[in-house]
Amino acid sequence: xxxxxxxxxxxxxxxxxxxxxxxxxxxxxxxxxxxxxxxxxxxxxxxxxxxxxxxxxxxxxxxxxxxxxxxxxxxxxxxxxxxxxxxxxxxxxxxxxxxxxxxxxxxxxxxxxxxxxxxxxxxxxxxxxxxxxxxxxxxxxxxxxxxxxxxxxxxxxxxxxxxxxxxxxxxxxxxxxxxxxxxxxxxxxxxxxxxxxxxxxxxxxxxxxxxxxxxxxxxxxxxxxxxxxxxxxxxxxxxxxxxxxxxxxxxxxxxxxxxxxxxxxxxxxxxxxxxxxxxxxxxxxxxxxxxxxxxxxxxxxxxxxxxxxxxxxxxxxxxxxxxxxxxxxxxxxxxxxxxxxxxxxxxxxxxxxxxxxxxxxxxxxxxxxxxxxxxxxxxxxx
Amino acid sequence: xxxxxxxxxxxxxxxxxxxxxxxxxxxxxxxxxxxxxxxxxxxxxxxxxxxxxxxxxxxxxxxxxxxxxxxxxxxxxxxxxxxxxxxxxxxxxxxxxxxxxxxxxxxxxxxxxxxxxxxxxxxxxxxxxxxxxxxxxxxxxxxxxxxxxxxxxxxxxxxxxxxxxxxxxxxxxxxxxxxxxxxxxxxxxxxxxxxxxxxxxxxxxxxxxxxxxxxxxxxxxxxxxxxxxxxxxxxxxxxxxxxxxxxxxxxxxxxxxxxxxxxxxxxxxxxxxxxxxxxxxxxxxxxxxxxxxxxxxxxxxxxxxxxxxxxxxxxxxxxxxxxxxxxxxxxxxxxxxxxxxxxxxxxxxxxxxxxxxxxxxxxxxxxxxxxxxxxxxxxxxx
Numbered sequence: 001x002x003x004x005x006x007x008x009x010x011x012x013x014x015x016x017x018x019x020x021x022x023x024x025x026x027x028x029x030x031x032x033x034x035x036x037x038x039x040x041x042x043x044x045x046x047x048x049x050x051x052x053x054x055x056x057x058x059x060x061x062x063x064x065x066x067x068x069x070x071x072x073x074x075x076x077x078x079x080x081x082x083x084x085x086x087x088x089x090x091x092x093x094x095x096x097x098x099x100x101x102x103x104x105x106x107x108x109x110x111x112x113x114x115x116x117x118x119x120x121x122x123x124x125x126x127x128x129x130x131x132x133x134x135x136x137x138x139x140x141x142x143x144x145x146x147x148x149x150x151x152x153x154x155x156x157x158x159x160x161x162x163x164x165x166x167x168x169x170x171x172x173x174x175x176x177x178x179x180x181x182x183x184x185x186x187x188x189x190x191x192x193x194x195x196x197x198x199x200x201x202x203x204x205x206x207x208x209x210x211x212x213x214x215x216x217x218x219x220x221x222x223x224x225x226x227x228x229x230x231x232x233x234x235x236x237x238x239x240x241x242x243x244x245x246x247x248x249x250x251x252x253x254x255x256x257x258x259x260x261x262x263x264x265x266x267x268x269x270x271x272x273x274x275x276x277x278x279x280x281x282x283x284x285x286x287x288x289x290x291x292x293x294x295x296x297x298x299x300x301x302x303x304x305x306x307x308x309x310x311x312x313x314x315x316x317x318x319x320x321x322x323x324x325x326x327x328x329x330x331x332x333x334x335x336x337x338x339x340x341x342x343x344x345x346x347x348x349x350x351x352x353x354x355x356x357x358x359x360x361x362x363x364x365x366x367x368x369x370x371x372x373x374x375x376x377x378x379x380x381x382x
Numbered sequence: 383x384x385x386x387x388x389x390x391x392x393x394x395x396x397x398x399x400x401x402x403x404x405x406x407x408x409x410x411x412x413x414x415x416x417x418x419x420x421x422x423x424x425x426x427x428x429x430x431x432x433x434x435x436x437x438x439x440x441x442x443x444x445x446x447x448x449x450x451x452x453x454x455x456x457x458x459x460x461x462x463x464x465x466x467x468x469x470x471x472x473x474x475x476x477x478x479x480x481x482x483x484x485x486x487x488x489x490x491x492x493x494x495x496x497x498x499x500x501x502x503x504x505x506x507x508x509x510x511x512x513x514x515x516x517x518x519x520x521x522x523x524x525x526x527x528x529x530x531x532x533x534x535x536x537x538x539x540x541x542x543x544x545x546x547x548x549x550x551x552x553x554x555x556x557x558x559x560x561x562x563x564x565x566x567x568x569x570x571x572x573x574x575x576x577x578x579x580x581x582x583x584x585x586x587x588x589x590x591x592x593x594x595x596x597x598x599x600x601x602x603x604x605x606x607x608x609x610x611x612x613x614x615x616x617x618x619x620x621x622x623x624x625x626x627x628x629x630x631x632x633x634x635x636x637x638x639x640x641x642x643x644x645x646x647x648x649x650x651x652x653x654x655x656x657x658x659x660x661x662x663x664x665x666x667x668x669x670x671x672x673x674x675x676x677x678x679x680x681x682x683x684x685x686x687x688x689x690x691x692x693x694x695x696x697x698x699x700x701x702x703x704x705x706x707x708x709x710x711x712x713x714x715x716x717x718x719x720x721x722x723x724x725x726x727x728x729x730x731x732x733x734x735x736x737x738x739x740x741x742x743x744x745x746x747x748x749x750x751x752x753x754x755x756x757x758x759x760x761x762x763x764x
Contacts (some may be wrong), residue, residue: 078491109460109510116506117499124498124562127492151553153544162535162544162556165714169534171556173545175572180506183576187502187569190557194565198709198763263636327580333549381580 001278003165004088006030006075006126007096009053009066011228012142012211012270018218018225019271020278021066029053030081031097032074035228036102042283044374046228047244047366048214059224067352074379075122078129085133092138092278093130094096097122102146102179103325103379104232106292119184120191127195138281139203140274141192143185145263145293145336147207149176150329155336158205158289173289178328179381189289196283196287203286204277208270209263209293211238213355214362216268227267229362232374239264239302241375243356246317247363248370253377256324258300261334266349276344290340308371309356313364327381385658386470388412388457388508389478390450392437393610394524394593394652400600400607401653402660403448409437410470413479415612420486423568424758426617428610430596430749431628441606454692457504460511467515472522474660475512479504479568480556484528485563485616485707485761494562501566502573510619511579520663521585522656523574525567527675529589531558532711537718540587541672555671560710561763571671575698578669585668586659590652591645591675594621595737596744598634598650599727609649611744614756621646621684623757625738628750629693629745635759638706640682643716645675649733658726670724676730691738695746 003020007013008029021027031053039045051059057068069088072078075097080180098119105115123141130137148155151174160173172193175186179211195201219227230236231244238326242252265273273292281289307317324330342348349355385402389395390411403409413435421427433441439450453469455462457479479558480501481487487497512519530537533556548668549587554575557568575585599607612618613626626635647655655674663668679687682701689699724730731737 016423053753080718113503113506114508115501116569116573120498123494124491124495126495153546153553160546160556162542164535164542167535169561171533171535172558174542174553174556176554177572177576178580180573183569184573186572187498187565188557189564190568191498191562194559194562198560214734306506 001091002088003031003092003094003278003364004028004084004090004097005094007098008078009033009273009303010035010096011230012267013096013104015216015219015227016268016271016274018060018347019070019216020276021060021068022064028069028073030075030084033072042232042234044232044371045369047231047363047369048229049369050226050228051224055224059222060242063221071219075125076118078125079128081125082133085129085364089132090137092140093126094274095123095126095139095141095245096183099181102181103377105179105181106379106381115181116184120187123188127192130201131199138278139192139201140277141188141203141205143189143205143207144182145209145291146176146182147177147186147189148173149178150334151176152333157291157340179248180327184210188254193287196285197351200285202282202284203288205280205287205289206273206277206292209265210237210239210269211267212264212359213267214359216271231370233377234379238299242303242306243360244363244370245375246306247315247360247367248314248372250372250375251318251320252303252306254299254303254319254321255326257330258303258321259298259330260328261296261298261332263296263336264343264351265292265294268349269294269346273341273346276341276346280344291336291338292341293338295351296334296336299323305356309353310360325377325380383471383473384408385474385476385660386410386412386466387476387478388470389480391415392417392478393612394649395478396655397598397601397609397649398656399450400442401598401727402657403442403450404446404600404602406658408455408741410451412453412457415454424614424616425434426614426753427751429613429705429745429751430608430611431751432608437606437707441604445603449652457507458500460507463511465517467511472516472519474522475508477505477508477523480566481563483561483617484665485759487561487563488761488763496568501604505570505573509574509583512583512741513581520660521574521583521712522659523570523585523587524588526564526573527585527589527591527673528564528567529557529559529571531560532714532716533558535717539673539719539722554729558707563654577671578667582667584666585662585670586664586732587623587669587671588655588659588674589671589729591647592619592621594646594741595649595650595740598653613752616761622687624685625742626752627757628688628697629742629749631698632686632754632757633700633702634685636681636685636701636703637708638703639712640685640703641680641712643708644679645678645718646733647674647676648737650731651676651728655723655728658723663727668715673718673720674723677733678716678718678725687738690736691742707759707762739744
């Protein structure tokens, strides 16, 4: 299968590109290297020292003999995207190429508008490119479980049957996203759903939970293939951030009470979910939604899990409840369905203490790279 | 009350500005004159000969003694919007300033992206301007009944109580919009709802039906105050378009079977609904949704109503069922709630034959201005 991985230089995209390549697919990476530029803007870095994209794919070629052509350019430029479609003629388009940080989107008006315009325009461009250049191409789009927010009923996979005043319908699940970033994903979902109906696009929207972990079998083949790992207050997410905080003796920064419950998965499951979606494409005109996570935890639970594992390694860990920079419920119902991917064969890696120890070990190895000033959250929702 | 009417040079905005001014409010118009530019782009025109914005407000001043300062500029330029907020310090911001044609948004990729970026950015800018410059200002935002699509259950006003697996919650009503334009309004609604929660913005989202009519008491005071009237395949909407077609002996262009049912209201009710919303502001943090329409009709029903009235005037009328350029259900359930505005005192003007005759009469008066080539739809959803 010919697969474009857009955003293939990022935290999820890079290991996905390698995994799909290893599985025998013809993978091409499309990326504008934005993620590296945002590090520069925020004076931040990846905990792990990452090679350039050129070095990465050259090393992959050296080890495996497999080519991953790279297209460095911006999906928001439609002529460029069309040219990539013309050269690759993809069977599937895996779309990670968005600004994916909630705090980044909340920095100020410029960042909010940038996030929404960038994400919405890029996705509209992909939809037009598929329509015009490759109508059978399967769009595999990364959404987020954060699109749903925290309703007081069970979260279904994209749709919900509603009985109302003696009638019933299956309708898009109501969305209550909690940042301009999460909103951009909701906008994308609505846009994609419409084009499936109007143009017969085939699309799978993967509402992904918070991803943790670092390595996959492929990224571990050589230090040049290492994945990036974010810990700063803008791009670092819970669990990975706690593990890095533990490794440098920083307080684990739980926002508010820590009762916020979120869905999680290991990066090793991200890459497999993408392949499962690619191998089982949506029908023409189908807008299919998979909730892509394996477990859920409260933030407080995660901090406590990290504390136990870290203390076994003789690290001293303190859980600090800091003022919540976000506007979100800290005590809420959470029960989400995730059966679609399991039904298609996903065998989850669950969050064991061994998994935590492995990530912690990578953190400790690289801890000298941490810029401590970046760890605390500086962006407020208010 | 100090009220900014953004989009105050357009079909809804202009009569709204006059009506609010007559009621004694201090009205300022913000407009980038886009609507006139789109006429140029499409080589189209208003059926009625409209004066420049400067001429319009000068005439209003001459007749009534009331000033309506005008700010000609683009809300997407945040510095400009901030400056308008600084000068006006509004109590309410009435937001009509969006690209509002579904066919225009479906012309091609450029128009789709323009519509969404323009509408989403403008609204994000207003939200930031309110937060930073006038936190008590009430945002009165024009949405559309088209955000809901045609679900097989009753359409409620913005929210719906859902019982699911033994639990219940009141959630945002699911949206199934049918064009990139309608999608842009759904994006706006989600963005506004979030800022009400996160920042305490007070907002009323008016999900307006299709507006028909031309005159209000204020626009009839002088020919220089006449409202614009659209009939072309891009900006013309059902009913107004049928009346103009009848006036020039053109077939009434019913798309497909004509079973599509939509909510409608008279432009005279639009202006009153805006004042009702302004006089009864949402609370801080409240995202309030009103369905702003008075009746619903199928497209076929409207064509038949027009035919009867036109034939009484000795006009020869043929109803033509042309291929539907849109992707939409032509046979569907439709039942929508509109009690919020009625409860606040709206006394609707209903669609009587006399109303039809009055609009038809204005159409006949101006029929020499019709550019016949523009009447048929040329934009396809496919």
